[in-house]
Amino acid sequence: MSAKRPSASPASGEKKRRKAITLEMKLKIIAQHEGGKPVMVISRELGLSQSTISTILKDKKRISDAVKSSASIKSTVITKKRAGPIDDMEKLLVEWIEEQVQNRIPLSLLMIQAKARSLFNMLKEHADPTYTQMFTASHGWFQRFKKRHNFHTVKVTGEAVCADIECAEAFKEELHRIIVEQKYLPEQIFNVDETSLFWKRMPECTYTDQESKAIPGLRDHVTLLLGGNVAGFKLKPFLIYHSENPRAFKNVSKHTLPVHYRHNKKAWMTSALFEDWFLNCFIPQAKEYCRQNNIAFKILLILDDAPGHPRHIGTMHPDVKVVYLPLNITTLIQPMDQGAIAAFKAQYLRQTFAQAVEATESGQTLLEFWKGFNILNAIQNIAAAWEEVTEQCMNFVWKKVLKTCGNTFNGFNKDCAVDEIVTNKILMLGKQLELDINEEDIHEIVSIKTEEISGEELIELQEERSKNVEPEEEVIPNPLKQFTTKKLAEAFATIGKGMRMLEAMDGNYERFARADRQVQDALVCYREIYNEKKKQTVCSQFDSIMKNTKPAKSSTKVNAPMPSTNYSQASPEGREIDNPGTIAFTSSNNTF
Structure with a gap:
């Protein structure tokens, strides 16, 4: 009988380490599979075995429930949480710790234990009178709390109490x-x-x-x-x-x-x-x-x-x-x-x-x-x-x-x-x-x-x-605001009317003229938009007319007059609008 083949492990005697998978990664795997990606492809991309991927997919409901119950997405273990004030206290304590870390406030074990007891007592006061469970924020509880919420090290980072x-x-x-x-x-x-x-x-x-x-x-x-x-x-x-x-x-x-x-x-x-x-x-x-x-x-x-x-x-x-x-x-x-x-x-x-x-x-x-x-x-x-x-x-x-x-x-x-x-x-x-x-x-x-x-x-x-x-x-934004030539023309007319009212009331021509220039300058960008919109409208109308015009048969003689090149005979619609919705803010020769 031949000897057994030696193990192919990289280091003899060493056990293969298990790879910890966070809730965040599990959610990503579930989302990829629901999106149509096969288990084999997910396994190859993430370097995980297919059996591991399959186990995660079978455990989808429990993973989803854990996330809904405010479990940390960095957590690698799904634990059964106790209902009541202790569970609520831990949720609030996670919020508080993350806020302290975000604001670079130093933390210690005693501070966290004191805050936990304070939150628990506050929540217990509003709980059912029959609730009699005690909570002391022991060292053992803290170690389990860190593991549940992936607080492996409460690191004091950032601004210290005493500046050097x-x-x-x-x-x-x-x-x-x-x-x-x-x-x-x-x-x-x-x-x-x-x-x-x-x-x-x-x-x-x-x-x-x-x-x-x-x-x-x-x-x-x-x-x-x-x-x-x-x-x-x-x-x-x-x-x-x-x-x-x-x-x-x-x-x-x-x-x-x-x-x-x-x-x-x-x-x-x-x-x-x-x-x-x-x-x-x-x-x-x-x-x-x-x-x-x-x-x-x-x-x-x-x-x-x-x-x-x-x-x-x-x-x-x-x-x-x-x-x-x-x-x-x-x-x-x-x-x-x-x-x-x-x-x-x-x-x-x-x-x-x-x-x-x-x-x-x-x-x-x-x-x-x-x-x-x-x-x-x-x-x-x-x-x-x-x-x-x-x-x-x-x-x-x-x-x-x-x-x-x-x-x-x-x-x-x-x-x-x-x-x-x-x-x-x-x-x-x-x-x-x-x-x-x-x-x-x-x-x-x-x-x-x-x-x-x-x-x-x-x-x-x-x-x-x-x-x-x-x-x-979940709110889906409505269509974005848009300019229309009609509304822009109405806006110009309204502003023009307002400026004429100011002109009629103001006895200081120099002040009104200065305000008039400032308003005109401010509206230049909107006039440019109006002109561009108007050009697009005229071009689209012209294209529509050309498409609807039937070409004459070759055997038919058409004695049509040549189009005039005289600008004065052109219709107003065919001319370019340089000053749309003209806003005449100039003085009407009033004597002040």
Whole structure:
């Protein structure tokens, strides 16, 4: 009898390791199979055995139920969860931990255990009186909780509690060396940073407790990525919201929004979204900026060490060098944290207050205004507020990270800038709304750091999203807005009528003439659209006539007159319209 063939395993005596498959991967496998891809092809592409793929497909219902029950898609184990306050507590605790990590707040075992006990006790108070189970947040529970939700390591990342001033100075020297050696210009040095914006959160005195429950989305938030360069140029805001197609976007193309709009369930920055911003938003805008300023596209991008900033970003474009701020010093020298974000939030609050004043003056109540205020209104205010952040402010924020940049840092103070907006504008608008607010209330809203969400707020936020997110994301946008020659002509006529009314009332001819020129200049783009639409209409009508004209038989003699080339005999429809819907804003020789 021949000897047994030796094992073909790569290392004798070693057991073959099992490959852990996450829920995310299992969902992908199920989706591919439902899309018509054979098991054999999926197996070959993913490097898994066909039996493994078949087992996953047979377990489809249990996998789907696990995802619906808010299990982490990174989890590799589907466990049977206990119903009641403990299950609800773990869902809220996952939300809280992810929020702390997103905001770069250090976590410890004791902090997580204390939060778990607090959430459980709060939920138990509202549970059935017969529920008597106890919960101590033991070490064993924590180990099982980490395994269930794939929190293998609760890593403290980002801004530390104690900032290291000496490290900040050393980084400043190193950055200066890089700038000098590579000869970077102020226009080529950029920084960006994320901030959370609770877009409906106002000072508590602007509504009562009962009113706050009646206002949808009061604790809803977006994540904004804001940034610019040393020269004061501001990048287009990158906004992350939890809904792909909010109801407010009906008839609105997201490509026309004044922000780069993205979405995910948590409305947080992820590595994938940051890569999307880097390649599809930052690179094109920075290239165009350099081209307009006749400078080389050679960029130095300064980032903090946030969880959503992948380290390989620096290798994704040969002309962009990425430098990361060291741990523990971000709060000291991160440019955007030195006044730009605070000024933006102050301007956002001012914009929103101004709209509230306008609404109340037109007959609305403050509660009605808040109910009607949606994410599209917030995006418009975000764009307007970012526009109001001055070039001087954007230049000043680099003072703590750059050794020198000319004398452009002189004469600006970030605290004074925000104080001026708060004292002179927001408080005045608050008085018009008859609100009893002070500077401390406003500074609490515009502060850069996001305050921790309480247990009650976590519950309300989860309930609100469970009710609203699904219907919103199923909304199919209606056809996009379109121009028509008829509507454009009506618009021109209406504007012309309005200008003639102003002319009849204004005794100052010079003022009216100046306004007339500005309006005419502003309408040039719409006149061009009208002319183009009109040409297309005339051409289509001509083509239609030619198609319907039957050619004469060869044996038939036709003595038709030759068409006239005299322009004066041509019909008005055949002439090109240079000034459609003519708006005669000129003076009618009135004597003032």
